[in-house]
Amino acid sequence: KQEVTQIPAALSVPEGENLVLNCSFTDSAIYNLQWFRQDPGKGLTSLLLIQSSQREQTSGRLNASLDKSSGRSTLYIAASQPGDSATYLCAATGANSKLTFGKGITLSVRP
């Protein structure tokens, strides 16, 4: 059974800092890995999707990497802003298109 872990559960950084959010998964037989953003009381916003054959994806200030062999993915946020404050979830897609989510990292960017 796939398990996805995100540590730490919460992170507070000053504005402007570059930061890395970590995600690990136990079963490397994944179809893809996605990073989502969730604001309080809201749904999910898809940030980046990395296919299993890819190593990384970039969108603006965000860069996500995937290392299937080690069961790890990272989300890099450059020049963080207060508007980046949210919960970031990673999810691994496995057999039958089922997503397994981590518990998320709640990020707070201080002005």
Place this chain on the structure above:
Amino acid sequence: GAVVSQHPSRVICKSGTSVKIECRSLDFQATTMFWYRQFPKQSLMLMATSNEGSKATYEQGVEKDKFLINHASLTLSTLTVTSAHPEDSSFYICSARDVRWGLETQYFGPGTRLLVL
């Protein structure tokens, strides 16, 4: 990206009543949709896989008679919480599987917040 809608966005009901939540894929056909539940400060947990024209597949521990799923068309899946109780209060999110362009992606709805009094 593709759009998935959910209705209603919020619902408050009395204990014992049934609540129906709709999930629609607005610009693509989805033979497969998924229903998730998220309790406060917890992650999303998959409840069931909704298959168009056939029975839903439920995850272990999810009562199929309590959470009725109907995927009657290629753009609509419904989740009915029957005889809802306060412990069913949660955030319910659906996703629709998109297999166009040779790549598989799931698009998520905005969620439905259910409060059972």
